[in-house]
Amino acid sequence: MAVSPAIEALKEALKALPGVGPKNAQRMAFHLMERNRDGAMKIADALTHALATVTTCQRCNTFCETDICEICSSSKRDRELLCVVETPADLQAIEQVGAYRGLYFVLMGKLSPLEGVGPDSLAFKRLNETVANNEIKEVVIATNITAEGETTADYTQQMLEPFNLKITRLARGVPVGGELEYLDQRTLVTAFKERRSID
Amino acid sequence: MAVSPAIEALKEALKALPGVGPKNAQRMAFHLMERNRDGAMKIADALTHALATVTTCQRCNTFCETDICEICSSSKRDRELLCVVETPADLQAIEQVGAYRGLYFVLMGKLSPLEGVGPDSLAFKRLNETVANNEIKEVVIATNITAEGETTADYTQQMLEPFNLKITRLARGVPVGGELEYLDQRTLVTAFKERRSID
Numbered sequence: 454m455a456v457s458p459a460i461e462a463l464k465e466a467l468k469a470l471p472g473v474g475p476k477n478a479q480r481m482a483f484h485l486m487e488r489n490r491d492g493a494m495k496i497a498d499a500l501t502h503a504l505a506t507v508t509t510c511q512r513c514n515t516f517c518e519t520d521i522c523e524i525c526s527s528s529k530r531d532r533e534l535l536c537v538v539e540t541p542a543d544l545q546a547i548e549q550v551g552a553y554r555g556l557y558f559v560l561m562g563k564l565s566p567l568e569g570v571g572p573d574s575l576a577f578k579r580l581n582e583t584v585a586n587n588e589i590k591e592v593v594i595a596t597n598i599t600a601e602g603e604t605t606a607d608y609t610q611q612m613l614e615p616f617n618l619k620i621t622r623l624a625r626g627v628p629v630g631g632e633l634e635y636l637d638q639r640t641l642v643t644a645f646k647e648r649r650s651i652d
Numbered sequence: 653m654a655v656s657p658a659i660e661a662l663k664e665a666l667k668a669l670p671g672v673g674p675k676n677a678q679r680m681a682f683h684l685m686e687r688n689r690d691g692a693m694k695i696a697d698a699l700t701h702a703l704a705t706v707t708t709c710q711r712c713n714t715f716c717e718t719d720i721c722e723i724c725s726s727s728k729r730d731r732e733l734l735c736v737v738e739t740p741a742d743l744q745a746i747e748q749v750g751a752y753r754g755l756y757f758v759l760m761g762k763l764s765p766l767e768g769v770g771p772d773s774l775a776f777k778r779l780n781e782t783v784a785n786n787e788i789k790e791v792v793i794a795t796n797i798t799a800e801g802e803t804t805a806d807y808t809q810q811m812l813e814p815f816n817l818k819i820t821r822l823a824r825g826v827p828v829g830g831e832l833e834y835l836d837q838r839t840l841v842t843a844f845k846e847r848r849s850i851d
Contacts, residue, residue: 459702466698469691471683484670492668497699499665503658
């Protein structure tokens with residue numbers, strides 16, 4: 454016997470959240486209805502507002518609420534540098550460390566044949582146009598160092614080869630604070646392969 | 653630099669979900685905006701609908717969309733049996749196994765001095781009225797077998813003592829399929845203490 458059709462519908466809807474299965478969705482639905490109706494209202498309002506206002510930057514494809522995002526319209530950015538990332542979350546992580554002053558391009562995902570995500574599902578066509586129509590000298594490919602991220606990086610690199618640009622990748626190796634003893638094997642192998650001479 | 657104020661607000665709002673911290677809230681917000689806007693819309697609609705329609709049964713205090721819930725208004729239920737549970741989720745778990753045919757009373761929480769939940773925060777007053785005004789012969793206390801659940805059970809028992817009813821608790825012991833070797837110590841101690849004679 455269903456407690457309430459509205460709660461059943463809510464449980465079903467909450468399963469759209471990443472990493473949330475039936476048990477967790479039920480816990481969330483009951484929690485919100487039982488003791489945080491204000492919070493539930495805020496989530497509904499925030500979702501509705503975000504759906505209505507959040508669009509993607511026409512230049513770099515990241516989330517923004519205007520045609521062109523703050524970074525793309527800033528005069529302080531190096532317009533000859535373009536950093537290609539998978540998602541707005543990656544862009545935000547890079548912005549937070551403040552080590553990069555160029556522009557971005559967000560692919561909105563990664564190539565994943567297993568999940569049916571091919572090149573047409575990502576923003577490669579727009580990346581091509583961006584590179585063709587702007588004064589870019591170097592493209593930094595900053596996809597994740599995962600199987601899918603690497604595939605995406607390789608595809609991006611091949612696509613950009615005809616432009617005769619400088620194409621770079623993020624350095625791979627031992628993370629800062631990393632102890633060799635506890636490092637995974639592949640990182641250690643990479644760190645050896647890509648070792649650099651001390652000037 | 654914030655990607656979008658609307659997304660920041662959404663991340664903040666999503667933290668109202670149980671077990672969701674800042675990192676997870678960001679992941680959820682980006683996921684919904686990036687690749688499941690339909691899902692986001694469904695969550696917003698389901699929340700709004702549930703907030704508008706879900707109320708609590710005036711008799712047993714569980715979630716329902718009418719004054720009296722389906723169970724309380726059913727003529728097939730044993731009206732002399734009342735099962736006290738912490739939450740609608742517990743009620744649903746008991747209903748799913750179909751081993752109980754009486755009525756329920758939902759406290760909507762458990763006593764938790766550490767979290768500031770005292771007897772006045774739960775529905776004890778209404779439980780008292782329900783027991784006083786109905787032909788109940790036995791109350792089954794089915795709170796969780798946790799420290800807070802046990803405290804809640806003790807309080808319930810003391811509150812109901814003046815009514816001279818039969819008061820029972822769920823049997824505690826080795827769970828079905830449980831292997832003694834891997835059982836926690838407290839369960840094993842309880843199983844010994846509450847061992848029963850074979851008739």
